[in-house]
Amino acid sequence: MSATASPVQQRALEAFYYREARLLDNRQYRQWLELVSEDIRYLLPARVNVQVDNRQRGEEHMISVERELEGADSMGCPIREETYMHLMLRVERAYKINSWSENPPARTRRIVGNVELMARGGDELSVLSNFHLHYARPGGDSFLYSGQRRDLLLENAGDFRLRRREVILDYADISLPTLGLLF
Amino acid sequence: MLRISELVNSDASLISRRCWTDQAVYDLEVRGIFGRAWLFLGHESQIRRAGDFVQAYMCETPIILSRGADLRIHANINSCSHRGLPVCRADHGNTRRFICPYHNWSYTVEGELSTIPQENALAGKPDKSKLGLKRVPRLESWRGLIFGSFDPDIIPLEEYLGDMRFYLDAFLGRFPAGIEFMGAPHRWVLDANWKLPVENQLGDVNHGAFLHSAIIPREAQDLIEELGYSVVTRPGHGATFRLMPVDAPVDEVAWGMEGMGGMFGGAEVQEYLRDVQANAAERVGPLRARMKGLTYGVYPNLSFLWSNASFKVSHPRGPGKVEYWSWAVVPADAPDAVKRVLRTNYSSFFGPGGILEQEDSEVWVQQFKGSNIDFADDRPYFYGLGLGEEAPHPQLPGLVSVTANEFYARQFFSRWRDELQAVESGV
Numbered sequence: 001m002s003a004t005a006s007p008v009q010q011r012a013l014e015a016f017y018y019r020e021a022r023l024l025d026n027r028q029y030r031q032w033l034e035l036v037s038e039d040i041r042y043l044l045p046a047r048v049n050v051q052v053d054n055r056q057r058g059e060e061h062m063i064s065v066e067r068e069l070e071g072a073d074s075m076g077c078p079i080r081e082e083t084y085m086h087l088m089l090r091v092e093r094a095y096k097i098n099s100w101s102e103n104p105p106a107r108t109r110r111i112v113g114n115v116e117l118m119a120r121g122g123d124e125l126s127v128l129s130n131f132h133l134h135y136a137r138p139g140g141d142s143f144l145y146s147g148q149r150r151d152l153l154l155e156n157a158g159d160f161r162l163r164r165r166e167v168i169l170d171y172a173d174i175s176l177p178t179l180g181l182l183f
Numbered sequence: 184m185l186r187i188s189e190l191v192n193s194d195a196s197l198i199s200r201r202c203w204t205d206q207a208v209y210d211l212e213v214r215g216i217f218g219r220a221w222l223f224l225g226h227e228s229q230i231r232r233a234g235d236f237v238q239a240y241m242c243e244t245p246i247i248l249s250r251g252a253d254l255r256i257h258a259n260i261n262s263c264s265h266r267g268l269p270v271c272r273a274d275h276g277n278t279r280r281f282i283c284p285y286h287n288w289s290y291t292v293e294g295e296l297s298t299i300p301q302e303n304a305l306a307g308k309p310d311k312s313k314l315g316l317k318r319v320p321r322l323e324s325w326r327g328l329i330f331g332s333f334d335p336d337i338i339p340l341e342e343y344l345g346d347m348r349f350y351l352d353a354f355l356g357r358f359p360a361g362i363e364f365m366g367a368p369h370r371w372v373l374d375a376n377w378k379l380p381v382e383n384q385l386g387d388v389n390h391g392a393f394l395h396s397a398i399i400p401r402e403a404q405d406l407i408e409e410l411g412y413s414v415v416t417r418p419g420h421g422a423t424f425r426l427m428p429v430d431a432p433v434d435e436v437a438w439g440m441e442g443m444g445g446m447f448g449g450a451e452v453q454e455y456l457r458d459v460q461a462n463a464a465e466r467v468g469p470l471r472a473r474m475k476g477l478t479y480g481v482y483p484n485l486s487f488l489w490s491n492a493s494f495k496v497s498h499p500r501g502p503g504k505v506e507y508w509s510w511a512v513v514p515a516d517a518p519d520a521v522k523r524v525l526r527t528n529y530s531s532f533f534g535p536g537g538i539l540e541q542e543d544s545e546v547w548v549q550q551f552k553g554s555n556i557d558f559a560d561d562r563p564y565f566y567g568l569g570l571g572e573e574a575p576h577p578q579l580p581g582l583v584s585v586t587a588n589e590f591y592a593r594q595f596f597s598r599w600r601d602e603l604q605a606v607e608s609g610v
């Protein structure tokens with residue numbers, strides 16, 4: 001399962017993520033959507049405070065992040081599990097005059113890093129990255145979103161398309177104005 | 184000193200800004216409403232097995248809701264009898280004991296004090312039977328919905344719900360095995376007053392055309408309003424819904440079809456939903472089979488959004504903060520794969536990341552700011568739209584009107600006013 005990226009490939013992946021970040025922060029959401037494969041799954045698992053299991057005492061799994069997630073395969077309820085259609089709705093909404101929660105429009109700035117190729121299978125790459133996203137709202141409020149993105153990218157002639165993204169947000173209690181941003 | 188009679192006028196068409204912001208009013212709400220009402224705690228599907236527990240709140244008081252070894256339901260305040268720490272930290276789980284971190288007093292899942300480690304070293308043995316967690320004095324459930332009350336003398340839950348049961352059953356009774364809640368609630372904290380989410384979900388259908396016009400097309404909203412009814416069964420309890428024409432095609436009536444999951448989730452899901460609708464008349468009668476719900480509210484702070492399949496509770500955290508909880512609800516007998524699709528009827532548009540609800544969250548916060556400004560206290564909010572236009576109906580219990588009539592909110596505030604006045608005057 002593990003894979004090592006060549007320096008060229010690592011630079012290509014990072015360049016892809018930098019471009020993506022720039023498009024999102026510049027509110028060029030339609031151009032961002034062009035980086036997305038039409039069979040995308042865009043997921044944001046819910047994160048819960050789980051019970052410590054006595055039998056797992058001393059084991060790594062006892063405090064694993066995975067245990068805290070209610071994701072797409074669980075019988076819990078992820079916060080978002082979206083398709084291309086959902087993303088289109090979000091993207092087009094941004095250009096309407098009555099998208100009130102982003103009026104004035106979202107002022108975001110994100111730093112993406114820790115880009116790590118985890119696995120490769122055919123033309124599909126499994127890639128992790130971290131982000132810090134600063135979001136300023138009118139009224140003096142600003143918010144920090146921190147998280148990990150677990151992506152599946154489709155590689156085609158040196159370029160990439162996003163086929164699956166799972167956003168692991170580092171929250172314990174949600175006191176952020178919306179989790180509806182494009183992370 | 185504010186007097187409640189000055190905050191809400193006699194027909195509740197004028198509502199003071201202070202209702203939303205004043206600490207003294209909030210303190211009265213805690214005692215006069217949350218101390219005396221039936222408050223929603225959870226659904227039986229969340230605690231099926233002996234030892235299962237979930238966290239809940241009654242206003243700001245943390246509650247452990249659990250299924251005992253005796254398979255009965257228990258509700259206790261999550262606070263140790265020794266120094267007050269919460270004895271349970273997990274959102275949900277299954278256990279035999281809750282162990283307090285500080286000195287390890289341990290409690291059974293029913294809430295009894297089981298052990299005091301320190302007592303071995305001492306001659307005097309405290310009477311453990313008196314030192315259990317504080318029990319919620321009244322606990323009852325109806326159709327799987329569990330409610331608790333701090334008032335030992337409160338009327339039975341079924342009587343409290345009254346005719347609201349007619350409307351709740353149009354949904355709950357539709358499914359052969361009832362409903363279940365999926366997973367932990369989504370909880371998010373907003374700088375808003377708890378009553379506005381409640382009012383929004385009690386009957387404010389008509390903001391859809393405006394606040395949500397980036398997503399909801401005008402024609403869709405017109406159709407909703409054309410077929411829409413708003414009812415109040417008792418002040419504070421209300422429902423809005425569409426009554427579909429007798430000859431409407433099954434796909435237009437069936438619950439779940441209008442959500443993203445129902446629309447695009449595949450044939451298995453749609454077959455399941457059509458099946459439910461095919462048996463709806465038999466299960467809930469011909470009139471309620473034609474009901475296609477919108478918003479529901481149960482006083483004081485439980486909401487149910489039929490169209491997007493979620494139960495919600497607006498938990499106050501002081502006058503200017505609310506912790507909003509919402510759960511996806513699905514039919515209990517649906518296959519797992521169908522449940523996983525149907526939960527997206529909720530999460531696609533609602534919840535902390537919802538395309539629609541992000542707009543609602545925003546206006547709830549802005550309304551609190553507006554309520555807090557100076558030099559506007561002589562301008563109470565206008566709640567007079569449709570004043571007196573509601574009336575009884577031959578088939579639908581309660582007072583009935585069109586969805587543009589804000590009587591649901593006036594009724595809520597007249598009950599709110601009366602209950603606060605009762606505690607204000609020491610009744």
Ligand code: FES
Pocket residue numbers: 263264265266267268283284285286287288
């Ligand atoms: S505070 Fe709970 S054991 Fe001491």
Ligand SMILES: [Fe+2]
Pocket residue numbers: 390391394395539540543
């Ligand atoms: Fe809304």
